Amino acid sequence: MTDEKIKKSIAPCGLCCETCFAHVNGDIRKYSMKLKEKLGNFHINAKRFETMLNDPIFKKYIDFKEMLDYFASENCKGCRNEQCKLFKDCGVRSCHQEKQIDFCYQCDEFPCDKTNFDTGLYKGWIMINEKIKKFGLEPFYEKTRTRPRY
Template sequence: MDYREAVQDLAPCGLDCSRCADHERGEIKQLSQRLRQLLGNYGRLAQIKAAEKPAFEHYAHFREILSLFADGPSCGGCRSAQVKCPISCLAKTCHKEKKVDFCFQCGEYPCTEQFKDLRGLRKRWQENNDAMKETGVAAFHLEQKKRPRY
């Protein structure tokens, strides 16, 4: 992985947009679509199995959630014109004004005042940016790919 790929996948705050469940090319979306296809008409069998395993009584609800993952909003990531992220984050626009790819590259970093109201995101934002600054963006990106997104 190189710097250019990292900029495509990572938001300015350091979160990995490409691993988000709503990312248009994300693995979660792709795997959900594939699983839905493979399950086909499994609902009929789920009804039969429900007699022995009551969890299968909720198969229709599972199928509905699976469809939300498969067909949910298609977000292109925080750097795209197709941003559908529910998190209100100033980094999406601030990095453009400051002409940097990531927050840690800004001379005003860490501007924690802007992130004070974002619950647990502020800590994660600073940890991500400190790690990118210390290990390099490409190395950070590679490490993120090995971890669960959520």
């Protein structure tokens, strides 16, 4: 796979956009849509199962369905195509555009305090960029694209 195709999947921060729940072509969205299809009108029967099976877990089906609908409906096209829909105040995209670099590790100021990430994401951001730098983009992508993001 070419670096240009990989860059469509890997955001400037190094996160794999396709493994995000919000990505239009991501597995989470795809499988959520498939599960919604398979469940059909299960919400109509959830109350019946609660009574028939005497199992209160079915009371929570409405919350589950709401979350499933959310996962199935998101449609982000990736951070290189639009502003991130998860981290609305992410400072990486604008910085990478301004500096004309592909990934944060390529910047002379890396690591910096312009990301606006919380502590956990900030530590992950540094680690990810160091891995891309050390192993190269394609090997990093091959490992990342099949690994769960969360």
